Amino acid sequence: MELRHLNYFKAVAEELNYRKAAERLFISQPGLSRQIKQLEEELDVQLFERDKKHVTLTAAGSYLKSEVDFVLNHLETTKVQLKEIAAGREGELRIGFLGSASNQILPELLHRLTDAFPKITTSLEELSNQLQVEMIQKDELDLGFVRLASVPGELEKKAVLRDSFSLVVPKNHPVQVSDFHSLSQFSEESFILFSSDYSNFYYEQIMGICREAGFQPQVRHKSVHALTIFRLVENGLGVAIIPTSLKEGYDLKVRFMEIPDSSQFTELSVIWKPENRNPVLEKVLSLI
Template identity: 80%
Template structure:
């Protein structure tokens, strides 16, 4: 078995089409078929179920794909790491985050990182909760900042920031900070919420705040981006409930009002995969 066999297998497993996989690899389709057959003979198992119209992974093939994805990704990481070392750098940390983490938690971490480990570079991607989980499981991210109640068993999670909730209204809304007592005062308003795709747990918390105030919110718009939500509020299309920390970093014509006397709070958590072999990860975890 050679590395090319793994690359060929991965292409077919992703495309589930020999012609498309061969075009992607710039080799002939018969040549690709021979390489896959060699691999199956070497492994002693059938990796694909195939006929003239369909190609599907067998159970063994599906397991092998997960392992091949890990192997090829780890080789790519290793290549980057040795290039960093050869250039006198220490390595790279790949971080996923929600927008709210960029206001306080993430800048604090990066300042500590630059102070303690100036040779560590970071790659930052703003991503949804679920995509961060999936990328960390596949070793395509090292750390993630999420708002989730739990994560799969192969990941670790540590709460790093507890936040209150605030109501966001247009700046000229007649209910002011001084007269704001309960979310129930807004029961007749349209609401703009983070989509449940952002975090179903978080979405249910927002609905719970409204239920506790005696009403079910009339949800007019949903988005996974805070700026979009704030722009809609600014233009009078509704009100929103968001983590209080999101009020930092936006210069918009809206008013944030922390919601009093509620039991709900939201936590920003750090997640990572203990089996991650990036040598930089252990150093950074000590800073959290």
């Protein structure tokens, strides 16, 4: 078995179409079929079910796909680390994060990292909760900052920030902080919320806060980006509920008011895979 066999298998497994996979790999379709046949003969298993119209993975093929993702991602990580070491740096840490982590937690971590390990570089990418989990499982990320109640068993999770919720209203809204006694005062307002794509758990928490106040919110707009939500509030399209820490770092014509007497809170957590072999990760975990 050679590395090219794994790359060819990965392309077919993702495309489930030999013609498209061959075009992606810049090889002929008959040539690709021969390579897959060689791999099946080498492993002594059938990896694909194939007829004139469809290509599907067998059970063995599905298992190999997850393993190939891990192997190829690990090889790519190794190549990056080798280049970092050759350039006199200690390595690279790949971090995924939700936008709310970039206001306080992430900058603080990067400051600590720079002070403790100045030769470590970072690659940062804002991603949804689910995508971070999937990429950490595949070793495409080393760390993730998420808002999730739980993660798959092979990952570790540690809460790094416990946060209350705040209401965001236009600056000219008649209800002032001193007048804000209950969320029920806004039961007739239109709401702009983080989409359930951001975090289904978080979305349900917001629904719970409104139920506690005795109403079902009229959700008019959804987004996965805080700035978009704030802009919509600024333009009078509704009010929003956000983690209180998100109010930092914006200069907009909105007002943030912490929701009084709510039993709900939200946690920002860091997640990682203990089996991740990036040598930089262990050093950074000590800072967290």
